[in-house]
Structure formats: C-alpha cells, structure tokens
Amino acid sequence: MSSTNKDITEPKIETTKRSSNDSPLGKIKKQKLKKYKAKKADPTSPAGVLQFEIADLLKDNNLTKECVTNDVSAILNDFNKEDQNSITNQYHRIVKDVEILTLTSSGDGLAIIENPVKNDQKQIAIVPFGLPGDVTNIRVFKTHPLFVETDLLDVVKKSPIRRDDLIKDKYFGKVSGSQFEFLTYEKQLEIKQNTINNAYKYFAPRLISEKLLPTTGSTITSPLQYYYRTKITPHFDMPRRAKVLEERPPLGFGQKGRPTWRKETLEVGGHASTLDIDECTLATDILNIGLTNERARFEKEFKNYKKGATILLRENTIILDESKDVKEQLGEGSRDANGDVSYITVDDKENGVKLAKTCVTNQRQIVSEYVDGYTFKFTAGEFFQNNNSILPIVTKYVRENLQIPNSKEGEPKYLVDAYCGSGLFSVCSSKGVDKVTGVEISADSVAFAKKNAEANGVKNCDFIAGKAEKLFESISTPNDRTSVILDPPRKGCDEIFMKQLAEYFPARIVYISCNVHSQARDIEYFIKETEKGSHYKIESLRGFDFFPQTHHVESVCVLSRV
Ligand SMILES: C[S@@+](CC[C@H](N)C(=O)[O-])C[C@H]1O[C@@H](n2cnc3c(N)ncnc32)[C@H](O)[C@@H]1O
Incomplete structure (x- = not known):
C-alpha cells in the first residue's frame, strides 16, 4: 500500500561499549553509549498517526520539525542523572500554565511548550486527560525526538468542554479505557466524526483535493453508553x-x-x-x-x-x-x-x-x-464484535447499503462477505439475496460460520477458509449483481486484495473498519491506484459508536459504481 509518510519512527535503544581510551583520565569503568535508533511503525498505527497530528500542529503554529526536535541522545547518555542540572533533569521537569491546543485521535491533549535547554526551541507535549482549552500544569517524564510524554498535574483553568461532573468511573484519570467520560456524549460523537475527517485528510488527500469525498455523516449512537462491552x-x-x-x-x-489532578482517584487501584x-x-x-x-x-x-x-x-x-x-x-x-x-x-x-x-x-x-x-x-477467545447493543443497528445499515439500485423484481442478487469471522454480516444480510459467499482466514471461524448459518436456518451461505483474495480464485457470481462487505482487522486490506477486488468490479462495496486510518488509505488506493477504481464513487462515510466513553470509532464507507 502506498504510504504518505516515509518518516514514521518509534524509539529503539541500542547500546555500544565506550572504551576506556575515550576517557581523558585513562582507566575508568567501561560505560555503554546508548544510540537512539528509530523503529518503523505502521503509518496507520497510533504512533504513525501521531506524526501527522504533530505535523498539523506545527503547521498551524508556523513551526518546523527542527524547531521542536529534542536531543534524545544527550538524555540517553546522561551519566549524571543525580545532578540537579543534568540534561535529563532539565528536560524532565514541571511546566506550568500550559494550554492544551488540540486532541489526538488517541484522545490525548497536545500542547506546545518551551524547550528547557535550547533557547528559541519548542517542544510538543502529549498530555493525557488534557482537553483543548484547558490550561494545565504538567510534568515531563519521557522524551522522544519529536515530542515529550507528560503527566497532568493540575487543571488551572478548565476547557469549556470539560465536564468532570459526568465522570462515573472511580479509576478515571489513571486507567486506560473510559477516557472520554468527562465529555458529554454529543461531544464524544463530534470528536469521532472529526477523527474520521482527519483520517481521510492524512491518508486520502487526493480524494479530498479532487472533491471525491462526501461530508462525513454524524456518528451513529450506541443504545448503551455504559456497561456495553461483552x-x-x-x-x-x-x-x-x-x-x-x-x-x-x-x-x-x-x-x-x-492523576495528581484528580484527587478522588489518587489511591484507588494502587x-x-x-x-x-x-x-x-x-x-x-x-x-x-x-x-x-x-x-x-x-x-x-x-x-x-x-x-x-x-x-x-x-x-x-x-x-x-x-x-x-x-x-x-x-x-x-x-x-x-x-x-x-x-x-x-x-x-x-x-x-x-x-x-x-x-x-x-x-x-x-x-x-x-x-x-x-x-x-x-x-x-470465547475468538473475535466477535464487542458491543452487542449497537449490532442490530449496524447490521441493518450494512444490509440496506448493500442493495443494488434499480434492481428489477426477481433479478438475482449476490453477496460476498470478506473477512467474515463467524458469519455475523453474512447471516444478518442473507435475506433477499440468492447467495452469500464468506471468506475468512481462521479455519475455526469458518467452521462456526457454516454452523451458524445452518443453525439459523440460512441455506444460501457458503464459506471459504483462506486469505481474502482466495475468493477471486473461484468467484462465479456476476459482478454487476454482487455487493461486497469488507471488514478487515486493524491493519486493513492489502494491495493484492484491493487490486483483485477492483478487477472483479462489484456493484457495491460496504467497507467497515475499526481503524479509520487504514480504511482511508485503502479507499484512496482503491479509487486512485487500481485500474477500475475510478469507476466508483464514495456514496457515504460515517462512524458508528461501538465504544462509548473511549476514543475508538468504527467507520463505514459505502462505494457504488458510477
Ligand atoms: C474485524 S474482524 C471481522 C469479523 C466479522 N466480519 C464480524 O463482524 O464478526 C476481521 C476478521 O478478519 C479475519 N482476517 C484477518 N486477516 C485476514 C485475511 N488476510 N483474509 C481473510 N480474513 C482475515 C480475522 O480472522 C477476523 O475474523
């Protein structure tokens, strides 16, 4: 898949021995020199997406990458950490009155602070539980080349969107999970819509510049907003x-x-x-x-x-x-x-x-x-969607969007369910179509998909075990009567599959994704890079709130042939 970002890094620390000859005093104990070595991260992973978000923040504030680059090597090789003025202690300090400027797609606040060592240089700070508009006191505790990680110490001035009175979770502020409880549900939905917009901005820029992307629909609510995870x-x-x-x-x-900022939580959970x-x-x-x-x-x-x-x-x-x-x-x-x-x-x-x-x-x-x-x-250990309360809404939406327009009464209709798991979408969409073909890499899940169809009295489903592209080895249904569901894992689809899908040229495609960033990348690749992709238009794009109180969003993109 073509990547729009070549420079995605995560730290990997390597050590080399410093010889005693390096010391001006001759014999001192050998010390290890640590080298910062960048480790590649998938651009559509949270670490990869953060690079785009930082680039956005820099652009909005007229800064360059060089202006915010940290001297990680100096910290790694700081052998005087006990010294109050050591480079580590200068970097890892408390910073007061920091305004949070934006929110990342992982739900953390982003801020710009002064570089403590280099005059006129800045740093990008990630502030968990910081909201745009908050003014905060933070402690920097870890340094990366382009950003620092911090703890939120106090909220000096509250953002207008901060609603601490809504917090239900007694562990809020120190546990991963229900990170958005301090936002109204409407605000959470709006943020998720914005995450989808940003994902397409970062990973499908050509679709935006060529005006091929419709406005993202409002995020569909979950009937249960608490106590929903199965x-x-x-x-x-x-x-x-x-x-x-x-x-x-x-x-x-x-x-x-x-969370020193959240006194109620200080002791709970240890x-x-x-x-x-x-x-x-x-x-x-x-x-x-x-x-x-x-x-x-x-x-x-x-x-x-x-x-x-x-x-x-x-x-x-x-x-x-x-x-x-x-x-x-x-x-x-x-x-x-x-x-x-x-x-x-x-x-x-x-x-x-x-x-x-x-x-x-x-x-x-x-x-x-x-x-x-x-x-x-x-x-029990296999994949199944986690929020049962929203599934009837999603399966209905998928079913309705698979309908081939202008179908004549009695004309046969077919469905392909790629990445079908144990057959959720195949079975729920099987009424009114002549044949459903599911494909799934896990042989166990395929065995369950077959049993599930049978146990529900569904007779028109066939399932193939193998990689998604195996489907195209044997597909016999006419493409202009066939709709396709894609529901891949977080990493998305691969190029081989997308190319073969475009070659097959189905009437409609409904792409469901738990990682909107890889979805945006795949949709742009499909439309702009495959031979027949330009014959499709994006009919709709919207989020479903599978995970209320968290930053996660499930995105559904519908493509139809023009
Ligand atoms: C997000 S789950 C969706 C499952 C199903 N649609 C559902 O809603 O229950 C993704 C599924 O893709 C399967 N998978 C992963 N890589 C695959 C590949 N290359 N080809 C086919 N299936 C794959 C996984 O085993 C998993 O069941």
Whole structure:
C-alpha cells in the first residue's frame, strides 16, 4: 500500500561499549553509549498517526520539525542523572500554565511548550486527560525526538468542554479505557466524526483535493453508553524475579497517567503499572459479576500461578426454554462464592424470548451471541464484535447499503462477505439475496460460520477458509449483481486484495473498519491506484459508536459504481 509518510519512527535503544581510551583520565569503568535508533511503525498505527497530528500542529503554529526536535541522545547518555542540572533533569521537569491546543485521535491533549535547554526551541507535549482549552500544569517524564510524554498535574483553568461532573468511573484519570467520560456524549460523537475527517485528510488527500469525498455523516449512537462491552481481559503481572507470589498482585487493567489532578482517584487501584480494578463501567452487568467472582477466586488461588496471566471474561447468551429450569440450561461459567454459575435474565420483547447471560472464562468454551433474532456461536477467545447493543443497528445499515439500485423484481442478487469471522454480516444480510459467499482466514471461524448459518436456518451461505483474495480464485457470481462487505482487522486490506477486488468490479462495496486510518488509505488506493477504481464513487462515510466513553470509532464507507 502506498504510504504518505516515509518518516514514521518509534524509539529503539541500542547500546555500544565506550572504551576506556575515550576517557581523558585513562582507566575508568567501561560505560555503554546508548544510540537512539528509530523503529518503523505502521503509518496507520497510533504512533504513525501521531506524526501527522504533530505535523498539523506545527503547521498551524508556523513551526518546523527542527524547531521542536529534542536531543534524545544527550538524555540517553546522561551519566549524571543525580545532578540537579543534568540534561535529563532539565528536560524532565514541571511546566506550568500550559494550554492544551488540540486532541489526538488517541484522545490525548497536545500542547506546545518551551524547550528547557535550547533557547528559541519548542517542544510538543502529549498530555493525557488534557482537553483543548484547558490550561494545565504538567510534568515531563519521557522524551522522544519529536515530542515529550507528560503527566497532568493540575487543571488551572478548565476547557469549556470539560465536564468532570459526568465522570462515573472511580479509576478515571489513571486507567486506560473510559477516557472520554468527562465529555458529554454529543461531544464524544463530534470528536469521532472529526477523527474520521482527519483520517481521510492524512491518508486520502487526493480524494479530498479532487472533491471525491462526501461530508462525513454524524456518528451513529450506541443504545448503551455504559456497561456495553461483552468481553474484557483483566490481567496481572508476576513481580520481577519472584518465584512464588507472596501477596496477591493487582488484577485489572494497565495504568494510563498518574492523576495528581484528580484527587478522588489518587489511591484507588494502587500505583502499579497494572491497577487493581474491581468494577468496569464499560463492561456488561454479567461481566462485572464475573469480575467479582474471578477476583475472589484469584484471592484464594494466586499462589498457584508461576507467571502473570490474562483472565478472559466473555458474555454468553442463552435462549431459555421456559418449560425447563434455568440453571440446567446455563452450561459452564464464572461461579459465585457458593459454587453456582452466576447469571442474569433478560426479556427480548421484540423477538418474544427470554435470555440468560453468563460470564465465560475458558478461552476454548463455545459461547453464543444473540443479534437481531439470530444466534451466533464461536469460541470465547475468538473475535466477535464487542458491543452487542449497537449490532442490530449496524447490521441493518450494512444490509440496506448493500442493495443494488434499480434492481428489477426477481433479478438475482449476490453477496460476498470478506473477512467474515463467524458469519455475523453474512447471516444478518442473507435475506433477499440468492447467495452469500464468506471468506475468512481462521479455519475455526469458518467452521462456526457454516454452523451458524445452518443453525439459523440460512441455506444460501457458503464459506471459504483462506486469505481474502482466495475468493477471486473461484468467484462465479456476476459482478454487476454482487455487493461486497469488507471488514478487515486493524491493519486493513492489502494491495493484492484491493487490486483483485477492483478487477472483479462489484456493484457495491460496504467497507467497515475499526481503524479509520487504514480504511482511508485503502479507499484512496482503491479509487486512485487500481485500474477500475475510478469507476466508483464514495456514496457515504460515517462512524458508528461501538465504544462509548473511549476514543475508538468504527467507520463505514459505502462505494457504488458510477
Ligand atoms: C474485524 S474482524 C471481522 C469479523 C466479522 N466480519 C464480524 O463482524 O464478526 C476481521 C476478521 O478478519 C479475519 N482476517 C484477518 N486477516 C485476514 C485475511 N488476510 N483474509 C481473510 N480474513 C482475515 C480475522 O480472522 C477476523 O475474523
């Protein structure tokens, strides 16, 4: 895929020995010279996107890269860190009254501060939990060539968009996850729309300059804005060099920020890199019950662990047969202090069924999700969309946008579902089409896709195991009667697939993505670089809020033949 940024770097530190001859005093202890070596990062990864965001900030403030470049080598080779005036201590300092200027697509504030060492030079500071318009006190603690990482110490003056009164999560300000809780939901949706705009600006500039991009639609809301996640993975670390765990280590999620600014959070969860978390405002009710159960179990069993581990908590939904005892239908799941499988029941009034929800902890256990009247089975450790509440809305939107315009009554219609997983979009879009072909790299998921179609009484789906492009080896449906769904992983599609897709020349394409940056890159490549790409127009582009209270956005782009 053609990249628009050739200069994406992440630090990698190499060491070389400095010989005793280098010392003016002759024999001193050998010291290692550290060299900063840039490590390549995918331009569409958060580290890659940050480079574009920094470039934007520099342009808006009439600065060049050279104006904000830090002397990382000097810090790496600072052997006098104890000295108050050492280069490290000059760089890693408290800076007061810093105004936050913009927000990155990862949800952090960006600011410009003075360089403490070089007169007339500046630095770009990343300030977690800083909002545009905030005036803050920050502590710089890590230096990279083009930016410094900081902790937010105080908010001296609040941004007009800052709504700390909305915060529900007791760990807010120190845990990764519910990072946007201090924004109104409307503001969160607006920021996500802006993330999509920026992604296309960075990765599809030609589509913008040639006016080939429609206005990004407003972000579609999630029916549940809290307690929606159907999978969480708390973890714990083994203390370094410890052979046996003497005390229970913190069990929870990674730390993000050290929130002296948020006094309410100072002590909760502890201070280790993994915080001790006993409630998650994003996870569904049954997962929170599971979290309580598993924490209690861990309290008793932690000494048996020889290394750190991740605990899977995955929601499982069972359609109840009301003539039978509920407990007999639950299967295995997280158990309470009495040894009973925990569950909650929910009425699905629309489809007239009663559901039981349990929390599964075994990666290999088969679990069920219930979407819009269809049941999907898959192994608990495999991919499945994480916010069940928005799935009926998304699957309906995808279904409607796959319709081939001006179709005559009775004309056959076909569907291809590339990157189909366990068949969610294939099954939910199967009505009204003659044949659906799904393709998926995971043989396990393909086996589940086949079973899911069958169990839901869907007879027109075929699934192929292999890379997405394998599809084109055997595709026989007429292209002008065929629509294609793309739902690739974060890294997006590859060139081979995009070229073959353009050659196949389907009537419509609906591209769903959890990384709008790789989506923008792929869409520009498809339209501008493939032979038949110019015969398509982008009909619509909009976000779906799969992950309220976080910076993540799912983007859906619809292409039709002109
Ligand atoms: C974002 S998931 C989407 C799954 C499915 N559409 C759903 O909504 O449940 C991406 C899927 O692409 C699959 N995948 C990754 N690389 C692939 C490739 N090169 N070819 C085909 N499938 C691939 C993964 O195994 C995963 O199931």
